[in-house]
Amino acid sequence: MAQREVRRQQILDRARDVFAKKGYHAAKIDDVVAAAGVARGTFYLYFHDKRSIFEELVSRFFHRIAIAVSRIDVDQPIAPQITANVSAVLDVFGSDPGMAKIILTDAIGLDVEFDRRLLAFYADIEALLTSSLEEGQQLGIVHPGDKRVLAHFLLGGLKEVLLQLTHAPVPVDKAAVVRDMYAILSRGVLTETPRTRSKTAVKRKSARS
Amino acid sequence: MAQREVRRQQILDRARDVFAKKGYHAAKIDDVVAAAGVARGTFYLYFHDKRSIFEELVSRFFHRIAIAVSRIDVDQPIAPQITANVSAVLDVFGSDPGMAKIILTDAIGLDVEFDRRLLAFYADIEALLTSSLEEGQQLGIVHPGDKRVLAHFLLGGLKEVLLQLTHAPVPVDKAAVVRDMYAILSRGVLTETPRTRSKTAVKRKSARS
Amino acid sequence: MAQREVRRQQILDRARDVFAKKGYHAAKIDDVVAAAGVARGTFYLYFHDKRSIFEELVSRFFHRIAIAVSRIDVDQPIAPQITANVSAVLDVFGSDPGMAKIILTDAIGLDVEFDRRLLAFYADIEALLTSSLEEGQQLGIVHPGDKRVLAHFLLGGLKEVLLQLTHAPVPVDKAAVVRDMYAILSRGVLTETPRTRSKTAVKRKSARS
Amino acid sequence: MAQREVRRQQILDRARDVFAKKGYHAAKIDDVVAAAGVARGTFYLYFHDKRSIFEELVSRFFHRIAIAVSRIDVDQPIAPQITANVSAVLDVFGSDPGMAKIILTDAIGLDVEFDRRLLAFYADIEALLTSSLEEGQQLGIVHPGDKRVLAHFLLGGLKEVLLQLTHAPVPVDKAAVVRDMYAILSRGVLTETPRTRSKTAVKRKSARS
DNA sequence: GATGAATGAGTGTTCATTCAT
DNA sequence: GATGAATGAACACTCATTCAT
Numbered sequence: 117m118a119q120r121e122v123r124r125q126q127i128l129d130r131a132r133d134v135f136a137k138k139g140y141h142a143a144k145i146d147d148v149v150a151a152a153g154v155a156r157g158t159f160y161l162y163f164h165d166k167r168s169i170f171e172e173l174v175s176r177f178f179h180r181i182a183i184a185v186s187r188i189d190v191d192q193p194i195a196p197q198i199t200a201n202v203s204a205v206l207d208v209f210g211s212d213p214g215m216a217k218i219i220l221t222d223a224i225g226l227d228v229e230f231d232r233r234l235l236a237f238y239a240d241i242e243a244l245l246t247s248s249l250e251e252g253q254q255l256g257i258v259h260p261g262d263k264r265v266l267a268h269f270l271l272g273g274l275k276e277v278l279l280q281l282t283h284a285p286v287p288v289d290k291a292a293v294v295r296d297m298y299a300i301l302s303r304g305v306l307t308e309t310p311r312t313r314s315k316t317a318v319k320r321k322s323a324r325s
Numbered sequence: 326m327a328q329r330e331v332r333r334q335q336i337l338d339r340a341r342d343v344f345a346k347k348g349y350h351a352a353k354i355d356d357v358v359a360a361a362g363v364a365r366g367t368f369y370l371y372f373h374d375k376r377s378i379f380e381e382l383v384s385r386f387f388h389r390i391a392i393a394v395s396r397i398d399v400d401q402p403i404a405p406q407i408t409a410n411v412s413a414v415l416d417v418f419g420s421d422p423g424m425a426k427i428i429l430t431d432a433i434g435l436d437v438e439f440d441r442r443l444l445a446f447y448a449d450i451e452a453l454l455t456s457s458l459e460e461g462q463q464l465g466i467v468h469p470g471d472k473r474v475l476a477h478f479l480l481g482g483l484k485e486v487l488l489q490l491t492h493a494p495v496p497v498d499k500a501a502v503v504r505d506m507y508a509i510l511s512r513g514v515l516t517e518t519p520r521t522r523s524k525t526a527v528k529r530k531s532a533r534s
Numbered sequence: 535m536a537q538r539e540v541r542r543q544q545i546l547d548r549a550r551d552v553f554a555k556k557g558y559h560a561a562k563i564d565d566v567v568a569a570a571g572v573a574r575g576t577f578y579l580y581f582h583d584k585r586s587i588f589e590e591l592v593s594r595f596f597h598r599i600a601i602a603v604s605r606i607d608v609d610q611p612i613a614p615q616i617t618a619n620v621s622a623v624l625d626v627f628g629s630d631p632g633m634a635k636i637i638l639t640d641a642i643g644l645d646v647e648f649d650r651r652l653l654a655f656y657a658d659i660e661a662l663l664t665s666s667l668e669e670g671q672q673l674g675i676v677h678p679g680d681k682r683v684l685a686h687f688l689l690g691g692l693k694e695v696l697l698q699l700t701h702a703p704v705p706v707d708k709a710a711v712v713r714d715m716y717a718i719l720s721r722g723v724l725t726e727t728p729r730t731r732s733k734t735a736v737k738r739k740s741a742r743s
Numbered sequence: 744m745a746q747r748e749v750r751r752q753q754i755l756d757r758a759r760d761v762f763a764k765k766g767y768h769a770a771k772i773d774d775v776v777a778a779a780g781v782a783r784g785t786f787y788l789y790f791h792d793k794r795s796i797f798e799e800l801v802s803r804f805f806h807r808i809a810i811a812v813s814r815i816d817v818d819q820p821i822a823p824q825i826t827a828n829v830s831a832v833l834d835v836f837g838s839d840p841g842m843a844k845i846i847l848t849d850a851i852g853l854d855v856e857f858d859r860r861l862l863a864f865y866a867d868i869e870a871l872l873t874s875s876l877e878e879g880q881q882l883g884i885v886h887p888g889d890k891r892v893l894a895h896f897l898l899g900g901l902k903e904v905l906l907q908l909t910h911a912p913v914p915v916d917k918a919a920v921v922r923d924m925y926a927i928l929s930r931g932v933l934t935e936t937p938r939t940r941s942k943t944a945v946k947r948k949s950a951r952s
Numbered sequence: 953g954a955t956g957a958a959t960g961a962g963t964g965t966t967c968a969t970t971c972a973t
Numbered sequence: 974g975a976t977g978a979a980t981g982a983a984c985a986c987t988c989a990t991t992c993a994t
């Protein structure tokens with residue numbers, strides 16, 4: 117049986133709770149094993165050390181995000197794709213508030229190596245976003261401007277909203293949040309005429325290739 | 326003479342460097358006193374403990390930001406005020422990249438009490454922003470929508486851009502960054518007709534009061 | 535069937551390899567069971583604990599040495615008996631370099647109880663040697679002197695040479711080593727006239743007393 | 744004041760006692776600090792880690808031995824030089840029975856790196872001895888034979904006698920021990936005609952060069 | 953005031969041994 | 974018997990803080 121995986125997951129889950137509650141440094145291995153209801157040594161049967169379980173939590177969560185979002189297809193209407201993605205990300209964060217808190221507050225500052233990986237992940241997302249924006253600019257559906265500044269601004273805005281949502285004492289109307297964010301995004305970076313977009317896009321696209 | 330203050334400032338400055346370079350947890354008191362060129366015990370003559378010097382650094386920096394920004398006067402043209410404020414914040418962060426790094430990456434996750442204060446500060450800023458946005462909405466110069474979501478989004482976007490600017494290996498064109506951010510902001514949250522704003526504003530304002 | 539004994543021996547053999555390679559403390563039970571290809575728990579089915587398997591290895595090896603050497607018969611020519619014994623000991627050590635290494639480097643310093651036993655074994659050998667030397671002195675074929683110092687010196691010399699032989703990167707000419715050691719021994723402790731030994735011995739003895 | 748050195752020495756001395764009594768592995772830092780009457784942390788103010796204090800003890804002791812022995816001058820009478828050296832080594836060991844026990848029983852098997860250094864030290868001594876023996880053989884005052892075997896044998900014999908002396912419950916007549924060892928040595932490796940040695944030596948020496 | 957030696961609670965990790973399956 | 978997951982005592986080492994000089 118996949119007993120091993122069950123145990124592993126149990127420890128991961130409890131560790132997530134502890135990390136979320138106390139933060140990486142204040143979370144002690146003792147807290148984790150107490151929460152998981154296992155002996156100290158058992159922890160080390162499943163994870164190499166404290167940092168590695170934290171890393172695993174983080175990378176698993178990032179993976180969930182990565183598979184939740186779809187690449188924007190510029191030949192299809194943009195708006196629903198963006199809102200769907202934002203909504204999906206909100207769902208992932210909402211489904212695991214513990215990890216959300218960890219990712220958004222604790223994830224930086226552990227050690228140089230870990231930070232490097234984390235920043236690399238964000239850099240990937242940002243690169244994705246940047247290239248999408250660039251494509252959008254070439255298609256004329258995104259306002260001009262430094263695409264990296266745009267990308268950072270959007271990413272930062274999203275992260276902060278996610279953080280506040282996660283911390284929110286009362287449940288929030290997710291759909292309204294998505295709508296509001298999209299409104300800023302749409303007015304802020306997209307040009308006025310999305311209607312004629314798809315045709316033009318096809319043309320330009322074939323022209324480019 | 327304010328010898329005491331000089332010494333204190335010297336330690337603060339070096340501590341900032343150390344915190345910026347290593348992060349709060351990896352920064353040891355030893356590193357700080359070594360950098361400051363004082364004895365271990367001397368540190369405790371000026372600061373109660375490690376956390377308190379960090380807190381002081383953070384709150385001083387927040388203070389600098391607070392005095393750098395001016396409240397938006399809706400009777401005056403909005404755009405230059407916003408860009409001036411954003412520019413001022415960029416200047417403050419740019420003038421002290423060490424503190425910028427600390428604020429933007431390390432400041433959360435130390436301990437519950439510290440986090441509370443920090444979040445309170447951000448909450449203040451956010452409240453300011455929220456009330457400005459609300460006022461703007463009432464004046465019809467800000468698009469409708471949940472003003473807290475707006476506030477978080479804008480704040481988050483600003484923070485992320487600041488972080489990237491601080492980390493940027495190459496110097497960036499600050500004016501261009503301000504322009505790009507203002508463009509998003511202006512198109513994203515402001516309505517189309519800022520021209521007629523001031524009069525209407527006066528009217529509505531007087532109507533309200 | 536002696537299945538049990540086969541298994542036991544298999545573990546013993548692999549444990550010896552591991553102890554020889556890593557030394558007692560650095561050798562982990564995990565290493566031993568991995569080398570033996572059995573489960574952790576199985577080890578404890580055959581041996582009470584880590585120390586006891588080590589003890590068994592050591593005492594078995596000592597036993598092999600003990601049965602390899604013959605007591606010196608002073609009524610027979612001495613030289614070939616000594617060289618035969620030295621050669622036999624060299625053979626035993628040579629046949630099991632792993633145990634040789636263990637005995638000669640690791641065997642002391644584990645814990646008080648183990649050390650006591652080990653020292654007791656060496657004390658036995660030394661007593662044997664001492665009594666042989668004493669007999670030899672009485673027969674006049676061994677130079678006078680403190681027989682315990684003699685015994686220790688010879689034993690220590692032998693041990694060191696064995697150690698070096700075991701560690702030697704290149705194969706050594708065992709016969710030559712035996713010859714060289716015997717030469718020192720013979721010249722160093724035996725008197726000049728082994729041929730006429732028994733008679734002369736009696737004479738000298740009466741002369742001395 | 745050399746307060747620091749005093750403290751350091753105090754810890755070294757107590758550590759030596761503890762290592763001698765319990766052996767390296769059974770000796771805990773707690774035992775050392777308890778014996779030294781200092782706090783746990785104080786230990787680490789003076790020594791980098793457990794191994795390094797052990798290393799320092801060992802290398803200091805080796806240094807004491809190294810400066811206690813004089814190189815044999817073949818143009819001078821050999822016997823007194825050898826006995827003086829043996830006697831000096833006996834004195835060093837006798838003056839510090841704790842270190843003697845450590846060196847002679849514990850020093851091997853800690854870790855690969857430490858063993859390497861230790862064996863290198865012994866290799867140096869052995870090289871010294873080997874070259875002395877070779878010189879002696881060329882001068883005709885040392886019997887032929889593999890000089891490394893000779894060297895190991897002598898060294899091993901000496902080590903064992905030292906160990907037994909150190910462990911001896913009753914005080915021993917050091918002079919007698921030296922005499923007995925020299926007797927074996929002299930008869931065992933030196934040729935019969937030390938009388939004509941010095942002249943011949945000078946001649947052969949000049950002849951060689 | 954300044955110093956830096958001393959402190960000791962705290963923590964991650966190891967590993968011999970046990971025991972339910 | 975065999976297994977290997979679980980255990981938890983033990984230990985080296987860290988570092989913020991104190992205090993005698």
